[in-house]
Amino acid sequence: MQLPLGIEVPIPTFEQFVFIQVALLTAVAGLAVVISRNLFHSALALTLTFFGVAGVYVFLEAEFLAVSQVLVYVGAIAMLIAFAIMLTRSMMYGRTSPLNNQWGKSSLFAFLFFIGLLAFARATPWPAAGEEVVADEALIGALGREFVTTYVIAFEVLGLLLLLALVGAVMLARDR
Amino acid sequence: MVPLSWYLMLAAFLFSCGLYGALARRNAIAMLMGIELMLNAANINLVAFWRHGVGPMEDLTGQAFAVLIIGLAAAEAAVGLALIIAVYRERRTIDVDELDLLSG
Amino acid sequence: MDWLQLLVFPAIRALILIFVLLTGFAYLTWYERKLLARFQVRYGPNRAGKFGLLQPAADAVKAFFKEEIIPNHVDKPVYLLAPALALVPALIIWAVIPIAKGTPAIADVNIGFLWILAVAGIESYGIILAGWSSNNNYSLLGALRSSAQMVSYELPLGLFLVSILMLAGSFSLVDLVEGSRQWWEWIWLWLAFPFFFICILAETNRSPFDLPETENELVAGFQTEYGGMKFALFFIAEYVNMISTSAIMATLFFGGWKGPFAEQYIWLGPVYLLIKVLILLFLFIWVRASIGRPRYDQLMKFCWQFMLPLGLVYVSISAVLAVFLK
16 A cells, blocks of 8 residues: 555555554553543543453453453452542542642653564564464463463462462451 | 564563552552553563464463462452551552651 | 454444443343332332333432432442442443344353353442442441342352353353253253352342442441442442343253244344343242342351252262263
């Protein structure tokens, strides 16, 4: 496809076209999370971002992860955040600015960081996609076996951590 | 097939957004949201490298780590929000600029 | 054609499904009102059409022609989004439910069980958004109640689902129905059914667990500020949810589309599923007519101190059974 000024743009395939839309949605929602002035709108944008990331997982043929993402992030974490915002809702009104006094430096730093990462991602010659993935239950089964063999320690520690987090959260948030 | 660099660019953008949010927002919950964004960006990278790596059917390290990070993020959000609510109950604010009891 | 397979056929299926579900909703309201009337020794709707069968149509016309009122103090985009978001999960959960031999409603995915859990997880969004955007204390309290209640009851629900999944040995609901089960498996499953049903009642905010909208404490809870078609959407969401969850329970516990001759005559599958769904819906309404509402703290206590430990025990025993007896 030939754009004016002689820029050559390859015509995206159907899959790439859909991916661009999902990626744009995710990116715009991600930006909205940090620039929205209304905290609740930020939380909603965050939920949308989580959905977008789940969509990206579908493109990467990791359906199990995509559904886990919706289950944990959208169903639990975003819900917890919305819950916390409701419980501390007097913060919604009356503030002059949602940003602290180092926002200028932060934005510059984040922008430079983004440019740096972008340069890396574009400059490195990445290999083309690996072999075909047959997305069926065998893959989920293999993932499960990994957790009880290779990553058994990480898995058990995560279980312990979750238990501790549960107990800790109850202790912290309890009314005394 | 979507090239790997596209995933990386998306992840880079999300990570930078999260970084900015975590650094520049006053509200503790908003900072937490920034951190969640960064974790998600890292997860996209892990899964993208898994898919484009050698033998995605045999070597499931990327997916396994992504699952572990999702679990970790759940623990982090639970404890973080419990802390925020405890602080709010004590001080009636969750503006991190006003929580300066230890500064001289 | 590739895109025909990918986009057009699923879209047609989805449209048919939505049409069937919305008709089902309309007649579910009639079914509930007639049944409740019988439980209370009344006649119920009997003016519009024979046996009041045209009552749903009359109600629909009324809801359509109500004046649309948007209060000034609401957060408008979120306020308008909430009713639509409430309805979506109730519809999309159908995608993985098998309706006949080898035929899921939309797609036979290898993550059917997780799909159900994930959709159950996003179900409370419509209510939370409605409660927040209405900018009203009663609405907010209703939304807080509902999110706490739904997140809590999701845990035992998930545990029971995982147990069924372990015994079935497959993530796909199509395989679950078509696979054969031994007699002890059925008995073990049916032991869990009453508790699963209680979780479903809490998840769908149905009486006796309709605390997010208790009229004598919270006016109408999260839907206080809604009227006309927007209120109707919440109403539709609740009833479509009842139908969807009944179909899920029929699939998980009672063999879904299975019945005599359903293997030979494909069209019998949906009929059997419909009969099972109707029986389960009767159960919903029966419970509503007979049991009073608990206090909110009792509800939460019941979840955390009874249902959750029970679910954990059930999962453990199911795991042992799945390893040693199958």
